[in-house]
Every structure is written in structure tokens, then in C-alpha cells.
Amino acid sequence: MTLSQYNIINLEKVENKVIPVFSSWPKELSGWWLQITEVSLLQTKYVAGFYFNDKKKEGSVIVSSFLPKEYPDIYCLIGNDSVVDRVYVNPIYRKKGFLSPCGPVLRSVMYTIFDLIVEATKDQSPKIYKAMGEAYQSIGEPVPLRNQEEELSEMSLQDIDPPRDAAFPFVWASERAGGKIES
Numbered sequence: 001m002t003l004s005q006y007n008i009i010n011l012e013k014v015e016n017k018v019i020p021v022f023s024s025w026p027k028e029l030s031g032w033w034l035q036i037t038e039v040s041l042l043q044t045k046y047v048a049g050f051y052f053n054d055k056k057k058e059g060s061v062i063v064s065s066f067l068p069k070e071y072p073d074i075y076c077l078i079g080n081d082s083v084v085d086r087v088y089v090n091p092i093y094r095k096k097g098f099l100s101p102c103g104p105v106l107r108s109v110m111y112t113i114f115d116l117i118v119e120a121t122k123d124q125s126p127k128i129y130k131a132m133g134e135a136y137q138s139i140g141e142p143v144p145l146r147n148q149e150e151e152l153s154e155m156s157l158q159d160i161d162p163p164r165d166a167a168f169p170f171v172w173a174s175e176r177a178g179g180k181i182e183s
Contacts, residue, residue, distance in 0.1 A: 006101055006138055018141045019111045025059040026101040033060040034109065037067050043085070046078040046114075048106055052093070061109055074102055078110070078118055085121045103135030 006028075010021040025032065033056040037047045049072030056062065073093055077086040084106070089099055103120065110116045120135075137143065 006104060008104070008139065011139060014111070014117060017117050018139045019117070020104045020108050020139045022105070022108060025105065028097055028101045029059075029105065031058050032073075032098075033058060033062070034105070035062040035064060035068060035072075036109070036113070037064050039067075043079050044077045045080045046110075048076045048078060048110075050074040050098075050102055061113070063113060074098060076102070076106060078116075082110075082116050083119050083121050100134040100138065104139050107139075 006020070006026040007023045008020045009023045012019040012021060029050070031054075032050050032052050035049050035051065035056075037049075038045065039047055047067060049068070051068075051070065052073045053070070055070070071090075073090045075088050076084045079085045087099070107118050110118045
């Protein structure tokens with residue numbers, strides 16, 4: 001992707017990292033909005049949920065202390081170290097190119113609002129690594145290397161679509177795209 005395809009009008013250098021500046025949301029995210037919730041969990045500081053619905057105006061960014069009841073279409077958990085350590089994409093939206101523009105948008109928004117430069121985890125499946133590579137390339141930043149195979153988690157070793165999400169955070173337990181997990 002080129003800068004203009006993502007509606008990036010400028011690239012700011014901060015601490016040897018690139019922060020994209022958008023004229024508007026990328027056209028790939030037309031109809032989407034974002035909610036960022038600060039949480040107090042052991043390893044997670046923020047939950048960023050991208051939604052594709054008309055409950056908020058397209059391109060809106062909501063910052064809240066509460067998670068919405070609706071299950072997000074894409075969500076990222078951002079750790080205390082500013083690393084996005086979990087990404088989940090609703091199966092309906094997989095393989096449609098939505099994940100790659102989410103990275104630059106999330107980095108821009110997190111820096112603008114929280115003065116935080118988010119990074120992608122190096123513990124990634126091949127599919128997530130491909131999308132992350134496209135995101136980094138879109139802003140002209142070198143793609144960080146993925147961890148060596150012996151350092152990857154069990155989930156990242158597999159080149160499969162992830163199983164149905166376990167509904168984390170638990171507030172979404174009955175709102176999952178695949179339905180509620182029955183005991």
C-alpha cells in the first residue's frame with residue numbers, strides 16, 4: 001500500500017519510530033470506528049476494539065473506562081510495555097485486508113491521545129506476521145523480525161486460523177460472533 005491509499009498525509013519521526021498522520025481513515029476501514037478502553041489487568045493496559053457497524057459515526061475514536069457490550073470485529077490487547085500482544089479478527093472479516101490498515105491507525109491514535117508508541121509483538125503466527133509486515137511497510141518503517149521458532153508460543157507456531165475466541169475480556173462472553181460457549 002502507498003501512503004495515499006491509506007490517506008496518510010505525513011509521517012512524523014518520534015524516537016526512531018514512524019507515526020502516520022491521516023487526512024481521514026483509510027478507505028479499507030470505511031464504516032469502521034474504534035474504541036479504546038484503559039484496563040487494569042496484570043499484563044494488559046488497553047483494549048482497542050474496531051467495530052464495523054453504525055452505532056457510532058464512521059472514523060470515530062471513543063476513549064472510555066468501560067468496554068462496550070458489543071463484541072468488536074477486530075480487537076487488540078496492548079500490554080503495559082506498549083506491545084500489542086494479542087490480535088483477534090472476527091472470522092467474517094479475515095482475509096479481507098482489514099487488519100493491515102488497523103496497525104497504522106492504532107499507532108497514530110495511541111500516540112495522539114496517550115503519547116504512546118505501540119509496537120507489534122514478535123510472537124506471531126505467519127498470517128499475523130504477513131499483515132503486520134504490510135502495516136509497517138505502509139508507513140515506511142522496517143518490519144521487525146519475528147521471534148525464532150523455538151521462542152514462539154504454541155499458537156504462533158501454527159499456520160492456522162485461530163480457534164473461536166475465548167471471549168476475553170469476559171464482558172463479551174455472550175456476544176461472540178460464534179455464539180456463547182456452553183459448559
